[in-house]
Amino acid sequence: MDSYWSQYWQQGHLTSFGNEFSENYTGALKSHWEKVFTAIANQTQVLDIGTGNGSIIALGNKVNPDLYFTGLDSAKLSIPETLQDLDNINFVEETSAEKVPFEDQSYGCVVSQFGIEYSSLSDSLPEVARILNSAGQFQFVLHDIESSIVKPNIQILEAAKALLSSEVIDSLRKLIDGLAKYGQQSQTTEQLRHKLNADIGGLATKHSSGLQGTNFPAFLKHVMNPGLELKKRRNDLNLFLHELDGQIVRLSDLVNAALDESKYQQLIELLKKYDLQIDNNEHIFENGNMIGRYISGTKAQQ
Numbered sequence: 476m477d478s479y480w481s482q483y484w485q486q487g488h489l490t491s492f493g494n495e496f497s498e499n500y501t502g503a504l505k506s507h508w509e510k511v512f513t514a515i516a517n518q519t520q521v522l523d524i525g526t527g528n529g530s531i532i533a534l535g536n537k538v539n540p541d542l543y544f545t546g547l548d549s550a551k552l553s554i555p556e557t558l559q560d561l562d563n564i565n566f567v568e569e570t571s572a573e574k575v576p577f578e579d580q581s582y583g584c585v586v587s588q589f590g591i592e593y594s595s596l597s598d599s600l601p602e603v604a605r606i607l608n609s610a611g612q613f614q615f616v617l618h619d620i621e622s623s624i625v626k627p628n629i630q631i632l633e634a635a636k637a638l639l640s641s642e643v644i645d646s647l648r649k650l651i652d653g654l655a656k657y658g659q660q661s662q663t664t665e666q667l668r669h670k671l672n673a674d675i676g677g678l679a680t681k682h683s684s685g686l687q688g689t690n691f692p693a694f695l696k697h698v699m700n701p702g703l704e705l706k707k708r709r710n711d712l713n714l715f716l717h718e719l720d721g722q723i724v725r726l727s728d729l730v731n732a733a734l735d736e737s738k739y740q741q742l743i744e745l746l747k748k749y750d751l752q753i754d755n756n757e758h759i760f761e762n763g764n765m766i767g768r769y770i771s772g773t774k775a776q777q
């Protein structure tokens with residue numbers, strides 16, 4: 476799983492939403508973090524778990540450059556130049572949240588956006604408690620299984636899996652070979668085309684919106700372009716299938732990371748177990764759509 480995040484960050488994205496937020500987060504998430512970082516006392520040591528290419532640190536440093544930031548991530552990162560060589564910011568790559576290389580009580584605040592829930596919470600939350608100093612605070616924005624970010628991805632994941640286990644790909648292969656062997660107009664090709672259309676129809680009735688997200692409709696249009704040669708068609712089909720496999724891994728991770736009822740309960744129990752008291756526990760909304768859960772709190776003083 477780290478390898479696809481490493482590949483992703485090497486492409487130079489700043490946020491985990493690719494081109495959607497190319498210049499960093501806007502809207503509700505931006506104003507949320509601006510509020511959080513403005514309220515943190517100057518000189519506080521802040522750790523960002525699952526930092527990616529440092530989007531949340533970039534937001535924090537803009538509104539409060541008197542904080543010290545560490546970004547930690549299990550992936551290999553590609554930090555933008557604007558965040559490099561600053562005395563108050565450093566990054567620890569290829570290091571997991573389950574075993575952080577910092578002293579007990581060395582941070583005044585631990586933040587994470589769509590990060591810590593990817594880790595094993597029963598291992599990472601005790602680490603958060605260990606490195607927070609007394610009365611230190613945690614600030615998490617977490618994926619929620621019901622959010623408008625996660626829900627469409629669940630549909631895409633289901634469509635991708637259904638596509639792979641259906642007869643569509645086999646029928647498409649046969650049509651590609653049939654076109655080369657018998658030509659566009661033959662009756663055999665027509666039968667193969669008919670079979671493919673019937674298979675796609677069956678899939679589309681169940682997974683219409685998810686199927687768009689797999690990119691299969693656009694790929695089909697491309698691969699059926701009459702100008703394409705057999706070799707190119709076969710090659711592009713293999714590439715598409717490779718990308719589909721990657722998409723299934725990525726989206727499965729997202730769905731596993733997102734809080735459903737049982738993971739939410741586990742989180743609440745672990746926070747309690749490690750004396751991390753909850754001060755805020757609410758959903759975050761953007762244009763009326765729920766986009767995640769905000770949980771923050773304080774380490775109980777011993």
Ligand SMILES: C[S@@+](CC[C@H](N)C(=O)[O-])C[C@H]1O[C@@H](n2cnc3c(N)ncnc32)[C@H](O)[C@@H]1O
Nearest residue numbers: 480490491525527548549550571572588593594
């Ligand atoms: C969805 S991205 C979030 C990046 C950034 N916080 C943001 O909001 O744009 C999740 C990040 O968590 C990292 N991650 C996943 N599991 C991790 C773990 N066990 N320890 C540390 N980082 C982890 C991934 O490598 C990835 O960079």
